[in-house]
Amino acid sequence: MSNIIIVGCGRVGSQLAIMLSNNGDNVCVIDKDAEAFSNLGRNFNGQTLQGIGFDEETLMRAGIEDCDVLAAVTQSDNANLMVTEVAKRLFNIQHVITRLYNSDHEHAYLQLGIDYVCGTSLVAEEVFGKVVSGHSGHLDTFGEYEILRFSLNLSHIKTPTIRVGDIEKEHNIRIVVFERSDGSASSIPNADSILYPGDTVVACVHHELIDSFMKFVQD
Structure with missing residues (x-):
């Protein structure tokens, strides 16, 4: 007390x-x-x-x-x-x-x-979070970054899988955790972790990069 x-x-x-x-x-x-x-x-x-x-x-x-x-x-x-x-x-x-x-x-x-x-900042971040939640599952806002949850779609790329390090480098994001599509396992990844189509991914994305990143996720 x-x-x-x-x-x-x-x-x-x-x-x-x-x-x-x-x-x-x-x-x-x-x-x-x-x-x-x-x-x-x-x-x-x-x-x-x-x-x-x-x-x-x-x-x-x-x-x-x-x-x-x-x-x-x-x-x-x-x-x-x-x-x-x-x-x-x-x-x-x-x-x-x-x-x-x-x-x-x-x-x-x-x-x-x-x-x-x-x-002012808290309201702006809350409104922004609600806006970007239209793109995917918005979980939270941390300053200039958004925590997003989405199902991975790889149908538009040549390979059936993708390395965590490759997707992080290409899109300048950080993947926090992922879960297999069948719910069999979840893990905190490293750069060599492999992601498969349908895996559920939680990622930290900068505000300015959300639109371009979501095009990759949703295409």
Whole structure:
């Protein structure tokens, strides 16, 4: 069980607070607008505190001296950054998570060592994943890469089989795992592993290469 302070009780902050509280953590939610606490509903069993999230006295009243994690999730990047700086520098809170609206600042946040979540990037990746899922089985998104699951079609090439190393080199992808078409075996491949028609393959593909790679898979 952790002691967690959440600054901001909008849609994100309130949902996060409810999830953590239901997980058994001690949660205190800070917001400058007392009406925002209505987002928590009647069954929320954590604490609420009206005040400015980067105010030292407010944070002390919220129990920051015993805080394990602080999440700054207001709708203002400037406010979230100020909360982060106060929590880390004045109270030496090691685990501070910051919500970031302007994705243009991601590089600066990385250089500053700030642990952040950017909603713009997450939404873009989620939408992209749904778009590419029209090509094959989209499993997940990792930055500029997509994890795809598909059945291997080799009817358009001269040989009845293909080496993992050959397909990786030709299409600049990485094959993570494969399963035989009859379900008899699955394996983490090396460059010399042989793939057969109908094998189910999970591969990591860069965004820019998906269209050309899927032409090879589907032709």
